[in-house]
Amino acid sequence: MWAFLHKLGSPKGFYAISGRWLPALWGVAVALILVGGVWGLVFAPADYQQGNSFRIIYVHVPAAFLAQSIFVAMAVAGLVFMVWKIKLADMAAAMMAPLGAGMTFVALFSGAVWGVPTWGTWWQWDARLTSMLILLFLYIGVIALRGAFVSRDGGARAASLLAMVGVINIPIIKFSVEWWYTLHQPASFSITEKPAMPAEMWLPLLSMVLGFYAFFLAVTLTRTRSEILRRESSKRWVRALVEERR
Amino acid sequence: MSLRLQARRLACERDDRWLFHDLDLEIRAGEILRVEGPNGSGKTTLLKILAGQPMEHAGEVLWNGTPLRRSRSDFLANLLYLGHAPGVKAALTPLENLAWYQALAGEPGDEASRLGALERIGLAGFEDLPAAQLSAGQQRRVALARLELTPRLLWVLDEPFTAIDRQGVAALEARLEAHAERGGGVLVTTHHELRASSGLRRLTLGEGGGGVER
Amino acid sequence: MAFDSLSAFLSMGGHAPYVWSAYGATAALLLGVGWHARAERRRVRRDLARRMRRERRQAEAADASTDEGPTR
């Protein structure tokens, strides 16, 4: 077990092991997203209250889940990088940040679009959407801070610390925004808080959520592998690898 | 009081470029170690690592046989580091600057000792002027007055001769030698040729590549 | 099957612009990110191979070892 983890922590070992998992992971991601998407769009029943606009849930919720999970993953990777000096963790954190920002944007966009048929407006200062907007700013901050450093190692450590500070603050921000929202819009209809859904409604949602997570893993692994080749380009094993593939 | 600073297999990598690696060195009481090398060879970085600053590096620094991270407070209490920038606040007078440095080390200090240190370094009459009104060389002297004021075993000095006039250079050189003779240790980078003395040793960093000294 | 016909499916009960734009944005992100990850991988490998070819030529020409790192 420890030997395996140790191997996984070194770029070379990680490159070899992740290479074995990747094709299957991509396959699972694509399959789950296709199944969930078609099921949600075509077969799941329309909501009795919202009609077909309810189907936006199948992209909004997975994107929102990922938006938050990726930030947490980034902070955990940052912690691993800072405490154990594992550069691989930082490579992964750097590679997942733009995807997290993209997911946050999609969650915001789909939420706003969903607002038109439900609330009759493109933007509502709803607690969830507002928190999501703040999360987007946090992502932009982490990405911008990393880019602002001349030294890559310095940028890596700064971004790691900021991600950790951010992750401690996210629950506080969510709590305060929810408190603020109930103060100003008492008991309004919130889009994603549904009473018990029938199975044919939530099963496709589950498929989409799992598919999004698999997609996130697959993209992060693929990009981290590229980053390994970039950063370790003078190492002998990378050279040998490129030779052999020619 | 013992003085032994060792570095074992020290390596520093900056964005995939080795500034230096497999570097071993040792400073003992009575020694002046001059680190030389072209710009960008990692002199400042080496000094910062050896002064316990938070720079990423591989290898180990030992203070009196104990790794630095475990002997840090004892090490810092015996260290006087003067960096590239003199660390002198332009809006404060030389006296106020020195008072802060004394307090920072946990020493109450007294005005008479600060005045004495400033006089010996050649700043008599400038004690109460804001440092902004002093020349670059005089500001450097304010920082160097800390050598007089705070008795520390190990001096780590990054280009201490910058902007100092000829008399000042000679006096500072004599001060370094005297410190070594009294059982202190000096680690210094300089482009100025130090005159030969019994304790003087040199360490040359190689051609590390085209990086810019930070 | 929640729809009777293809046109009913496409119109989404009058909510077509909202549903399809939300799905479109998501699909664009997923496809864009997936494509970018693959393209990046190809580009990195190609650049690396090119750099190694260039270095080998230089090494042959200069017949000097390009050992990295300073010595002391």
Next chain:
Amino acid sequence: MSSDEPAGGLSLAWRATLRRDLVLRLRRPGEVLNPLAFFALVITLFPLGLSPSASLLATIAPGLLWVAALLAALLSLDGMFRDDAEDGSLEQLLLSPQPLPALAMAKVAAHWLLTGLPLALMAPLLGVMLSLPAGSYGVLALSLALGSASLSLIGAIGAALTVGVPRGGVLLSLLVLPLYIPVLIFGVGAVQAAAQGDGVAAHLAILGALLAAGLTLAPFAIAAALRIGLNG
């Protein structure tokens, strides 16, 4: 050359650092007065941009005062560590035998004493100009005093991270403003509650809790950020 610091070493260093930072700011009075002038100026813009109607201004006054004070406090944040980094004294602070989190707190305290506190004291005056309902002036000053201490703490993390970034001012705002939101929400909430005659204890308690959390966690984050920011 004793290796054991005297017991009073830290408190001596702490007080000296606080005094030094206060003296430095007071020697350049502009640094203290400019945020106050900025605060007053921004508040002046709102009646001009919206309407001079006292009833409208009174309803939005808590939010306006808080947002303007928050932005004014942000102005002076960039210089908190940058000046020291440029002249080399920050390097010396990091090499002091005293614990860095404690010394960083001295600098934060100096920043709050000459930025957050004056803003809090000045806010009631501007509240009059916005027809803030009577009875909420004390809460306005108190909430700003409490809240701005949290802002100084959070802001110091950002200022330390960007200390090595040239022209990092805009980046600093980008990093710090999202983290300011909880303080803003509860600070405004307190003033609004006071203006409506409701109890403010809960709001002030949450502001106090945020400050307590900041006081326990931020010093270590600031110290880590300084180590990262200074040596890139």
